[in-house]
Amino acid sequence: MNTSLNYAYYPGCSSTGTSIEYDMSSRAVCAALDIKLNDVPDWSCCGSTPAHTVDHSLSSALSARNLNQVASIGMDSCITPCPSCLANLKTATHRMEDEAFRNKVNKLLDKPADTRVSTKSVLQILVEDYGIENIRKKVVRPLKGLVVGAYYGCILNRPAELMQFDDSEHPMAMDNIMEALGATVVPFPLKVECCGASFGIPRKDVVMRLSGKLLDTAHAIGAKALVTACPLCQMNLDMRQNQINHANGSHHNIPIFYFTQLLGLALGLTEKEMGMNKLCVSPRTLLDAMANEETIKEKAA
Amino acid sequence: MKVININSSYNSEFVKEVEEESGQKLNLCYQCGKCTAGCPYTDEYDICVSQIMRLTQAGQKETVLKANSLWLCATCESCTARCPNQIDVARIMDVLRHMARREGYGGTGRVKTFWDSFLSSVKNNGRVFEVGLLVNYISHTGRFWTDIDLGPTMLPKGKIHFKPTEMQGKKEVEKIFMRFKEESAK
Ligand code: SF4
Ligand code: SF4
Numbered sequence: 254m255n256t257s258l259n260y261a262y263y264p265g266c267s268s269t270g271t272s273i274e275y276d277m278s279s280r281a282v283c284a285a286l287d288i289k290l291n292d293v294p295d296w297s298c299c300g301s302t303p304a305h306t307v308d309h310s311l312s313s314a315l316s317a318r319n320l321n322q323v324a325s326i327g328m329d330s331c332i333t334p335c336p337s338c339l340a341n342l343k344t345a346t347h348r349m350e351d352e353a354f355r356n357k358v359n360k361l362l363d364k365p366a367d368t369r370v371s372t373k374s375v376l377q378i379l380v381e382d383y384g385i386e387n388i389r390k391k392v393v394r395p396l397k398g399l400v401v402g403a404y405y406g407c408i409l410n411r412p413a414e415l416m417q418f419d420d421s422e423h424p425m426a427m428d429n430i431m432e433a434l435g436a437t438v439v440p441f442p443l444k445v446e447c448c449g450a451s452f453g454i455p456r457k458d459v460v461m462r463l464s465g466k467l468l469d470t471a472h473a474i475g476a477k478a479l480v481t482a483c484p485l486c487q488m489n490l491d492m493r494q495n496q497i498n499h500a501n502g503s504h505h506n507i508p509i510f511y512f513t514q515l516l517g518l519a520l521g522l523t524e525k526e527m528g529m530n531k532l533c534v535s536p537r538t539l540l541d542a543m544a545n546e547e548t549i550k551e552k553a554a
Numbered sequence: 555m556k557v558i559n560i561n562s563s564y565n566s567e568f569v570k571e572v573e574e575e576s577g578q579k580l581n582l583c584y585q586c587g588k589c590t591a592g593c594p595y596t597d598e599y600d601i602c603v604s605q606i607m608r609l610t611q612a613g614q615k616e617t618v619l620k621a622n623s624l625w626l627c628a629t630c631e632s633c634t635a636r637c638p639n640q641i642d643v644a645r646i647m648d649v650l651r652h653m654a655r656r657e658g659y660g661g662t663g664r665v666k667t668f669w670d671s672f673l674s675s676v677k678n679n680g681r682v683f684e685v686g687l688l689v690n691y692i693s694h695t696g697r698f699w700t701d702i703d704l705g706p707t708m709l710p711k712g713k714i715h716f717k718p719t720e721m722q723g724k725k726e727v728e729k730i731f732m733r734f735k736e737e738s739a740k
Binding site for chain 1 (some may be wrong): 594595597598626628629630631632634635642644648651652655667673676680681703711721722723724726727729730731733734737738
């Protein structure tokens with residue numbers, strides 16, 4: 254097994270607030286798998302969606318400052334849990350290959366942009382660098398009895414030429430991880446449909462409709478929980494699940510996990526370390542049911 | 555149905571500008587409609603994305619830049635992923651938004667205001683400060699916080715902070731915004 258996995262880690266703004274459990278679980282999982290993370294020193298916001306809707310050079314400059322911070326600790330390979338940060342950091346590196354564009358960006362920066370840094374998602378390095386078979390070997394508490402669907406959201410794998418990971422219409426990375434952890438994975442047909450993204454505040458109605466459709470579908474295929482890899486998706490589906498139920502007259506009660514939270518549990522980490530208590534839709538019943546399966550099995554053995 | 559006299563209002567400069575800024579060839583679009591079929595926001599758009607493509611091809615600057623659709627597009631990349639002619643449609647939408655901003659069109663307002671609040675939060679703090687962003691957004695729109703019902707759920711989770719996280723390079727980030735403003739004014 255490759256024991257020398259070592260990356261710069263860019264947490265992204267939401268990790269300090271609404272997606273704190275994604276950050277906690279990503280860090281803990283990496284530690285448990287001996288993957289070394291080096292925090293990007295004094296990182297700043299990547300600009301997210303709003304910046305690139307204003308101007309591409311502004312957006313790339315905000316990202317480039319962080320790429321420079323990565324280079325400043327002598328690293329050239331950076332990972333982030335958040336797909337929106339990922340898309341911005343990758344887009345910046347990609348567009349700055351063009352000299353004219355790079356010059357435009359450099360005009361906005363203190364130091365010229367370092368274009369050698371490449372960025373990947375935590376999910377990607379777990380699958381490609383660590384390997385699902387190696388993850389399987391580390392499972393001490395299989396997710397027996399958990400029926401789960403994997404929801405990827407719209408930008409984790411798109412556009413394909415830029416993201417260079419998995420399949421843009423039918424990604425399988427999280428399905429495969431969940432299967433390796435012992436869960437029962439039901440194919441989720443709306444894997445890459447949009448949840449309503451950052452419209453929760455200015456156009457809540459749109460999120461109610463789009464995320465509502467995702468929950469209806471999860472329910473219809475018998476998924477008892479969904480796993481996500483995106484703070485925005487998770488927040489729309491979890492934090493807003495009650496609002497969605499009110500708006501649409503539905504009665505969903507579907508826990509929405511970050512895939513790293515379930516991975517951590519299966520690796521033997523505690524619920525507390527995985528920030529399970531941070532989820533709005535309580536996973537209590539599901540987690541207890543899983544634990545019960547375990548004890549029944551142990552007794553039988 | 556609205557009829558547009560394409561000949562009289564064709565703006566070739568506009569076509570050229572969109573092509574240059576996006577690096578895409580507009581005449582590759584043959585109006586198959588696939589982008590619209592997959593666009594999650596088609597129901598909300600005043601002009602659906604394939605029509606935006608057609609109108610842009612036809613140099614209809616004003617109609618396109620006035621479209622609310624530009625401000626409702628979530629950059630979900632579905633159109634780009636599925637266009638049979640490999641047009642980066644989402645990038646064209648992005649470029650049209652930049653132009654609309656420059657020409658002073660604000661779309662439905664609320665979305666643009668939200669994004670502006672987001673960016674001013676980054677400009678002031680170096681990172682997004684969620685509570686500050688909301689206060690700013692609410693004060694600009696005069697809208698009561700539509701998520702007040704989330705308070706009781708969210709507060710005990712320890713996810714809401716009433717102070718921004720501190721970072722050293724705040725000034726560096728602010729300078730990026732200031733230089734951008736200066737460069738755009740040139
Ligand atoms: S999918 Fe491509 S070719 Fe088809 S209408 Fe949209 S932009 Fe045009
Ligand atoms: S990127 Fe925008 S236009 Fe394209 S499918 Fe998504 S929301 Fe629609």
